Amino acid sequence: MIVCHCFGVTDSALKKLIVEEGVCSATAIARRTGAGSCCGPCREEVTQLLYSLSSATHNPPEELATTDAPSSAGA
Numbered sequence: 748m749i750v751c752h753c754f755g756v757t758d759s760a761l762k763k764l765i766v767e768e769g770v771c772s773a774t775a776i777a778r779r780t781g782a783g784s785c786c787g788p789c790r791e792e793v794t795q796l797l798y799s800l801s802s803a804t805h806n807p808p809e810e811l812a813t814t815d816a817p818s819s820a821g822a
């Protein structure tokens with residue numbers, strides 16, 4: 748099934764990147780495939796695949812691994 752129509756990226760291609768090659772961010776997927784880098788409606792499905800497959804491989808998506816915790820300094 749095609750996920751990104753702009754670049755013809757399929758769900759199986761995305762699964763291979765995430766599971767077999769360890770790609771763990773939407774930004775990295777966009778760099779590798781173009782998916783999500785044009786009109787954008789595929790980004791939600793790309794993100795959902797990242798979350799579901801990354802948790803299955805115990806490899807959290809980069810977006811989850813980093814937090815922008817507010818600093819208490821200067822508050």
Ligand code: FES
Nearest residue numbers: 751753785786789
């Ligand atoms: S459908 Fe994926 S960027 Fe347009």
